[in-house]
Amino acid sequence: MSTATTTDTQSPAPHAADSHDLIRVHGARENNLKDVSIEIPKRRLTVFTGVSGSGKSSLVFSTIAAESQRLINETYSAFVQGFMPTLARPEVDVLEGLTTAIIVDQQRMGSDPRSTVGTATDANAMLRILFSRLGKPHIGSPQAFSFNVASISGAGAVTTERSGRTVKERRSFSITGGMCPRCEGRGSVSDIDLTQLYDDSKSLTEGAFTIPGWKSDSFWTVRVYAESGFVDPNKPIRKYTKREMQDFLYKEPTKVKIEGVNLTYEGLIPKIQKSFLSKDREAMQPHIRAFVDRAVTFTTCPECDGTRLTEAARSSKIAGISIADACAMQISDLAEWVGGLSEPSVAPLLGALRHTLDSFVEIGLGYLSLDRPSGTLSGGEAQRTKMIRHLGSSLTDVTYVFDEPTIGLHPHDIQRMNNLLLRLRDKGNTVLVVEHKPETIVIADHVVDLGPGAGTSGGTVCFEGSVEGLRASGTVTGHHFDDRAALKATVREPSGKLEIRGAKANNLRDVDVDVPLGVLVAITGVAGSGKSSLVHGSIPAGEGVVAVDQAPIRGSRRSNPATYTGLLEPIRKAFAKANGVKPALFSANSEGACPTCNGAGVVYTDLGMMAGVATTCEECEGKRYQASVLEYHLGGRDISEVLAMSVLEAEEFFGTEAARTPAAHAILSRLADVGLGYLSLGQPLTTLSGGERQRLKLATHMAEKGGVYVLDEPTTGLHLADVEQLLGLLDRLVDSGKSVIVIEHHQAVMAHADWIIDLGPGAGHDGGRVVFQGTPADLVAARSTLTGEHLAAYVGA
Numbered sequence: 001m002s003t004a005t006t007t008d009t010q011s012p013a014p015h016a017a018d019s020h021d022l023i024r025v026h027g028a029r030e031n032n033l034k035d036v037s038i039e040i041p042k043r044r045l046t047v048f049t050g051v052s053g054s055g056k057s058s059l060v061f062s063t064i065a066a067e068s069q070r071l072i073n074e075t076y077s078a079f080v081q082g083f084m085p086t087l088a089r090p091e092v093d094v095l096e097g098l099t100t101a102i103i104v105d106q107q108r109m110g111s112d113p114r115s116t117v118g119t120a121t122d123a124n125a126m127l128r129i130l131f132s133r134l135g136k137p138h139i140g141s142p143q144a145f146s147f148n149v150a151s152i153s154g155a156g157a158v159t160t161e162r163s164g165r166t167v168k169e170r171r172s173f174s175i176t177g178g179m180c181p182r183c184e185g186r187g188s189v190s191d192i193d194l195t196q197l198y199d200d201s202k203s204l205t206e207g208a209f210t211i212p213g214w215k216s217d218s219f220w221t222v223r224v225y226a227e228s229g230f231v232d233p234n235k236p237i238r239k240y241t242k243r244e245m246q247d248f249l250y251k252e253p254t255k256v257k258i259e260g261v262n263l264t265y266e267g268l269i270p271k272i273q274k275s276f277l278s279k280d281r282e283a284m285q286p287h288i289r290a291f292v293d294r295a296v297t298f299t300t301c302p303e304c305d306g307t308r309l310t311e312a313a314r315s316s317k318i319a320g321i322s323i324a325d326a327c328a329m330q331i332s333d334l335a336e337w338v339g340g341l342s343e344p345s346v347a348p349l350l351g352a353l354r355h356t357l358d359s360f361v362e363i364g365l366g367y368l369s370l371d372r373p374s375g376t377l378s379g380g381e382a383q384r385t386k387m388i389r390h391l392g393s394s395l396t397d398v399t400y401v402f403d404e405p406t407i408g409l410h411p412h413d414i415q416r417m418n419n420l421l422l423r424l425r426d427k428g429n430t431v432l433v434v435e436h437k438p439e440t441i442v443i444a445d446h447v448v449d450l451g452p453g454a455g456t457s458g459g460t461v462c463f464e465g466s467v468e469g470l471r472a473s474g475t476v477t478g479h480h481f482d483d484r485a486a487l488k489a490t491v492r493e494p495s496g497k498l499e500i501r502g503a504k505a506n507n508l509r510d511v512d513v514d515v516p517l518g519v520l521v522a523i524t525g526v527a528g529s530g531k532s533s534l535v536h537g538s539i540p541a542g543e544g545v546v547a548v549d550q551a552p553i554r555g556s557r558r559s560n561p562a563t564y565t566g567l568l569e570p571i572r573k574a575f576a577k578a579n580g581v582k583p584a585l586f587s588a589n590s591e592g593a594c595p596t597c598n599g600a601g602v603v604y605t606d607l608g609m610m611a612g613v614a615t616t617c618e619e620c621e622g623k624r625y626q627a628s629v630l631e632y633h634l635g636g637r638d639i640s641e642v643l644a645m646s647v648l649e650a651e652e653f654f655g656t657e658a659a660r661t662p663a664a665h666a667i668l669s670r671l672a673d674v675g676l677g678y679l680s681l682g683q684p685l686t687t688l689s690g691g692e693r694q695r696l697k698l699a700t701h702m703a704e705k706g707g708v709y710v711l712d713e714p715t716t717g718l719h720l721a722d723v724e725q726l727l728g729l730l731d732r733l734v735d736s737g738k739s740v741i742v743i744e745h746h747q748a749v750m751a752h753a754d755w756i757i758d759l760g761p762g763a764g765h766d767g768g769r770v771v772f773q774g775t776p777a778d779l780v781a782a783r784s785t786l787t788g789e790h791l792a793a794y795v796g797a
Contacts, residue, residue, distance in 0.1 A: 020042075020097050021041065021042050021043070021097075022039045022040065022041060022042060022096075022097050023039070023040040023042060023064065023095075023096070023097045023098060023099075023399075023430070024038075024039050024094065024095070024096040024097055025037060025038050025039075025040070025059070025063065025064065025092065025094075025095055026092070026093050026094035026095075027092055027093030027094065028058075028059060028063045028090070028091070028092040028093075029091040029092065030058045030059070030062045030063045030090050030091045030092065031055065031058040031062060031459075031687055032053075032055050032058060032455055032456060032458055032459040033055045033058050033059060033063070033091075033459045034459040034460050036055070036059060036450075036459070036460065036461055037461075038059075038448060038461055038464060040064075040430070040432070040446065040448070041430075041445065041446055042097065042099070042397075042430045043397070043425065043428055043429065043430055044425065044430065044431075044445040044446055045421060045422065045425045045431045045433065045443065045444050045445050045446070046430075046431070046432050046433070046444060046445065046446040046447070046448060047433045047434075047435050047440065047441050047444035047446075047447050047448075048060055048432065048433065048434045048435070048447075048448050048449075048450065049435065049436065049441055049447060049448070049449045049450070049470070049477045049719075050449055050450035050451045050458065050462070050476075050477060050719065051451055051453065051454050051458065051476055051477075051719040051721055051722060052436075052454060052689055052690075052691030052692055052695075052717055052718055052719050052722050053454030053455050053458060053678070053679075053688075053689045053691065053692050054450040054451045054452075054453065054454055054458035054459070054719075055450045055458050055459040055460075056434045056450050056689075057403070057434060057689055057690070058459075059448075059450065060401055060432050060434055061103065061105070061401065061403070061434075062090060063090045063091075063092055063095070064095070064098070064101065064399070064401070064432070065101040065103050065399070065401045065432075066087055066090050067089065067090050067092070067095050067098060068098045068099070068100060068101035068399065069087060069101060069103075070087040070088075070089060071098065072100060073087065088614075098399070099397055099398060099399045099430060100395075100398050100399065101398075101399045101400075101401055102390060102398055102399070102400050102401065103401045103403075104383055104386050104387055104390070104400065104401065104402050104403070104405070105383065105401075105402075105403045106380070106382070106383050106403050106404060106407060106690060109374040109375070109377060109382045109385065109386075112374075112375075113186045113373070113375075114147065114148055114185050114186065114308075115373065115374040115375065116327075116370060116371050116372060116373055116374055117368050117369070117370050117371075117372045117374055117377070117385060118327055118370030118371065119148075119374075120374045120385060121356060121360075121385060121388055121389065122356065122389075123353065123356050123357065123370055124146075124327070124370060125142070126349060126352060126353040126356070127145070127323055127326060127327070127353065127370070128142035128143075128145040128146055128323070129142045129346075129349060130318070130346060130349060130350070130353065131145050131316055131318060131323045132144065132145060133345065133346050133349075134318045134341075134343060134346065135316035135317060135318055135323075136316065136317060136318070137315065137316055138316070139176065139312045139313065139315070139316050140176040141176070143175065143176065143177055143178070144176045144177065144178050144312065144313060145178045145309070145313050145316075145323050146177060146178045146179070147178050147179050147180065147185035147187075147307075147308035147309050147313075148177075148179065148185055149175070149177030149178060149179055150175075150177045150179045150181070150184070150185075151174075151175060151176055151177045151179070151181075151310070152174065152175045152177070153172070153173065153174035153175070154172065154173055154174075155170065155171065155172035155173075156170070156171065156172075157169070157170055157171075158170075158171045176312075177310075178309050178310055178312075178313040179308070179309075179310065180301060180303055180304035180307070180308055180309055180310055181303075181310070182301050182302070182303035182304065183301035183303070183304060183308065185308045186301070186308065187300070187301055187304070187306045187307065187308045187371075188298045188299060188300055188301055188306065189298070189299055189300075189301050189302075190273070190277055190296050190297070190298050191296070191297045191298075191299065192269055192272060192273075192295055192296055193294070193295050193296070193297070194249075196210065196291070196294050196295035197209065197210065197211055197268060197272065197295060198210060198211075198237055198268075199237075200236065200237040200238040201236055201237075201238060202236060202237070203232075203233060203234050203235055203236050203237070204222065204225055204226040204231070204233040204234075204237075205226060205233045205234055208236075208237055209221070209222055211272070211291065212287055212288055212291050213288075220263070223258060224256065224258060224263050224264075224265055225248070225265070225268070227258045227259075228256045228258070228265045229256070230244070230247040230248070230251065230265065231244045231247060231248050232244065247267070248267065248268060249267045249268050249269050250267040250269060250270070251265065251266060251267040252266065252267075253265070253266040253270075254266070272295075276288070276291075276292055276296075277292070277296065307324035307327075307328070307371070308371075309323070309324050318341070319337075319340075319341070321337065324371075326370070327369065327370040327371040328369055328371055329369060329370075330366065330367060330368070330369055330764045330765055331357055331360045331361065331365065331366050331367070331368055331369060331370065332360075332361050332366035332367070332764065333765075334357055334369075334370070335354065335357035335358055335360070335361055335366070338350065338353055338354055338357060339354055355392055356388065359388045359391045359392065360388060362391070362416075362420075363384050363387060363388060363391070363416070363417075363420065364384065364409070364413045364416055364417070364527060364528075364763075365381065365384055365385065365388075365528075366763065366764065367507070367527075367528035367762075367763035367764025367765075367766075367767070368381070368528070368764075378407075378408050378532075378550050378713075380405075380406075380407040380408020380409060380527070381408060381527070383402075383403070383405060383407065384405075384417075387405075387420070390424070391420065391423075395429075396427050396428040396429060397428055397429065397430075398429050398430070399429070399430040399431075399432060400424050400429055400430070400431045400432070401432045401433075402421070402431070402432070402433045402434070402435075403434050403690070404434055404435055404436065404690070404716075404717065405417050405421065405433065405435070405440070406435065406437045406439070406440050407713070407716055407717075408527055408713065408716075408745070409527055409745060410524075410525065410526040410527055410745050410786065410787070410790075411439065411745065411747060411787075411790035411794075412526055412786045412787075412790060413526060413527055414437065414439045414440060415439075417440070418439070418440055418443050421433065421440075421443070422443065425445075436717070436718065436719050436720065438481055438482075438720070441467065441470075441481070442467055444467055445466075446464075446465070446466070447463070447464070447465065447466065447467055447469075447470045448461060448463075448464050449461070449462045449463040449464070449470060449473070449475050449477045449478070450462065451475060451476055451477070452475065452476060453678065454678050454692075455646075455678040455679060455680075456678065457678060462475040462476075462477075463475045463477075463478065476719070476721050477719070477720070479721075480719075480720035480721050480724075481720070483720055483724075483748075484748075484751075484794060484795060484796065485727070485747070485748035485751040485752055485795075486751065486795060487751050487776050487777050487780065487795055488751075488752065488754075488776070491519070491754040491755070491775050491776075491777075492518070492519045492520070492734065492754045493518075493519075494516030494517055494518050494519050494754075494755070495517055495518030495519075495739075496516075496517040496518065497514040497515065497516055497517060498514070498515040498516075498517055498539065498708070498739075499514055499515075500512065500513050500514070500515065500534070500538040500539075503533075503534055503537060503538045505533040505534070505537030505538070506530065506533040506537070506768075507528075507530050507533065507764055507765055507767055507768040508530050508533050508534060508537070508768045509768040509769055511530075511534060511768070511769065511770055513534075513757060513770050513773060515539070515741060515757065516739075516754070516755050517707075517708070517739040518734070518737070518738075518739055519734060519739065519740075519754035519755055520730055520731070520734050520740050520742070520752065520753050520754045520755075521739075521740065521741045521742065521753060521754065521755045521756075521757065522742050522743075522744050522749055522750050522753035522755070522756050522757075522776075523535055523741065523742065523743045523744070523756075523757050523759070524744065524745070524750055524756055524757070524758045524759070524787045525758055525759035525760045525767065525771075525787065526760060526762065526763050526767070526786060527745075527763060528763030528764050528767060529759040529760045529761075529762065529763055529767035529768070530759045530767050530768045531743045531759055532712065532743060533768075534757075534759065535710055535712075535741060535743055536549075536710075536712075539708065539710055539741070544706050544707045544708060545706055545707075545708045545710060546701050546702075546704045546706035546708070546709050546710070547710045547712075548697060548698055548701045548709070548710070548711045548712065548714065549712045550712050550713055550716065553685065553693050553696065553697050555684075555685030555686065556685075556686070557600070557684045557685075557686050558588070558589055558599070558600065558684070559684065559685040559686075560643070560681065560682050560683055560684055560685060561647070561671065561676070561679055561680075561681055561683065561685070561696060562643060562681040562682060563589075564685060564696060564700065565667050565670075565671065565696070565699065565700050566667065566700075566703075567664055567667045567668065567681065568586075568587070569663075570661050570663035570664040570667075571586070571639075571642060571654075571661065571664050572584075572586040572587060572639075574634055574659065574661045574664065575632060575634050575639055578632075578633075578634045579632040579633075579634075581632065585629050585632070586625075586629065586632075586639045587599075588600075588601075588624040588625060592625050592626055592629040592639075593624065593625070593626070594617060594619055594620035594623070594624055594625060594626055595619075595626065596617050596618070596619040596620065597617035597619070597620060597624070599624045599625070600617070600624065601616070601617055601620065601622045601623065601624040602614040602615060602616055602617060602622065603615050603616075603617050623640035624640065624643075624682075625638075625639060625640055634658075634659050635653060635656060635658035635659030636658065637653070637659075640682075642681065643680070643681045643682030644680055644681075644682060645680065645681055646677065646678055646679065646680050646681075647668055647671045647672055647676055647677045647678070647679050647680075647681065648672060648677040648678070650664075650668050650681055651665060651668040651669060651672055651677075654668060666703075667699075667703070670699040670700075670702050670703065671696070671699045673699065673702070673729055673732070674695040674696075674698050674699045674702075674725075674726075674729060675695060675722055675725045675726075676692065676695055676696060676699065679692065679696075689717065690716065690717035691716070691717030691718050691719070691722065692717075693717075694714065694716050694717050694718070695718075695722075695726075698711070698714060698729075702733075706738075707737075707738060707739060708738070708739045708740075708741065709733060709738055709739070709740045709741070710741045710743075711740065711741070711742045711743070711744075712743045713743055713744055713745065714726060714730075714742065714744070715744065715746040715748075715749060720748075723746060723748050723749070724748075726749075727748065727749065727752050730742070730749075730752075731752075734754075747790065747791055747794035747795075750776060750779075750787070750791050751776055751791065751794065751795055752776075753776055754775070755773070755774070755775060756772065756773070756774065756775070756776055756779050756787075757770060757772075757773045758770070758771050758772040758773070758779065758785050758787045758788070759771065760785055760786065760787075761785065761786070771784070771785045772784060772785050772787070772788065776791065779791060780792045780795060
């Protein structure tokens, strides 16, 4: 065997390709960034820190990741680009050294009623193939096990031309699907309470309908019923004949003509099912959701028992387990069961399925089941579910972008997440992480700290370098990096107790616990231990209970803090009263809107497959209102100037004699209380960060009347400095006589609580029990649970 010999003893000159080891950003101005220029090392783990709203997401997601995706999209043909979302080039002078960006964000997964953990991760697709090959009795192809495919059959005559002759043949076809015919693959059936849809003592012309948004002059809703000719619009509904009632409630879609317009008439029940029940409940506006909750009851489908599958699909089994049983198993148990299967004919498939299921366990989601609806996952669970497809990827030299991957993780699970991030880096990838938790910041190779403040006070790079350098720097993050909330010397005495008895929701095991009232209670435990099941299942939101969950607030570019919090209403009325005109004039979405941009402030030009261009409206100069509306003043300011104010400025303005508006002042005080004093009232919701949205939602809920506040991880998206402010707010709530129950993983909140209820010891069927209840000091002293150990380490006990 010969080996090549080299005579050159000098080391070769570095190859030109090895010089591209930095991502260079020069002059980034997206959102609140102020000409930011930085260099990020490739194939390293870089963490971006800074207070909530300082510009971290603007730099990482809206600049670096967005430009990478835009450049990749441009490599496709014009035809394909026409089907893809169009992305505008970010506001930045130079971006060099970009690699393909894979974004793993906190966006909730699509909450279509038919979407489950299994369908979202391809685990279901592999299971269906497995059962179609090995299931006994054999019932058909993988489609026969899919609850998204209905069974269809048909037959008829087909005419074909052959050799100049017309030949008629009879053809038939059939598709065997796995969809339960009763619930159509949803697992639940709905029953509609007709008394919530209309008042049967009234006629249609008298306004019988009580459905939100159904106005008497609407072509598409009320008038199509009143003028269809199928029912008498002047007769009370309770006096309809049997035929009229059948047509009114159940008639098949039928074409009708009303005032020369072709419309489709269909029965009220199918219309309600299509317009309300086919949508995701969580995505509905609050008043629509309240109507659906009143009018519709969901019960488990009696035919498939909630499995979504036909009887045939449930009858085919492998080793005594059907596909419905497999999907209902806890994933850690399913991984064990699949590991015990041995069949050479499907060995590659079993290997791939094992890998996917093992990834679930490794990432800390082994307590889920594949039939869990994806819309019920928390933001942290959804993000980790998306990570699964990247764990075994053989791609390298890719930029992975994570948005607070430790959200929803117990301190015990954070180390596992850190290991996954380091594994992705060690494969030769660039990992960019937006993060607030010191436990994750500490593993970074490189740290970029943005700030110094939030909103217009942020958008600059305060520090760039190592973790040690950050600690020594005088930045807000550096100052708070080693902050530790101390255990309170004295805790408040409860004023009463809320008894929970025999709680069995999800994985809870007949839990009996007394929740003290009039104090700050923290519900703790590892992810999946049953915290949310205990609180939301046993303390239902309603009379006297204000629940603030993790669901993200939704809003278009027309929504802003003033519209979302209801602040615009008293402001419009104050302007109208001061000037003797209608309040509608002071709404940019109503009569006062600039006619050129329809109140958007910008004109959007659609350039087909190229990125659309938004230009400031020339007529209103971005103020959104007609010129005539801006002539009306309150306290010397017009409506556009008021919406341009920050919360703190507006709070002062509406407290002055000239513009005193107590209703507006109260809302602004709550916004300032949650630390959003810097936000401008007219800033579009689409530009707010995750932490800002969370606090905006909290401020809105604080207005609700209730004695018990239930908060689900309120520290989500909050910087260490913001957590201090939140603790102050929680203290003020308790001191004003409220009871506050917080589901939380953040040790600062645990240390600050008066009482802790710790669930566990593990997740899924290894959890569901109360393993400790008492004061934080007792938990630290006992160290009998995972939470106790981590809290003791945190406070330095």
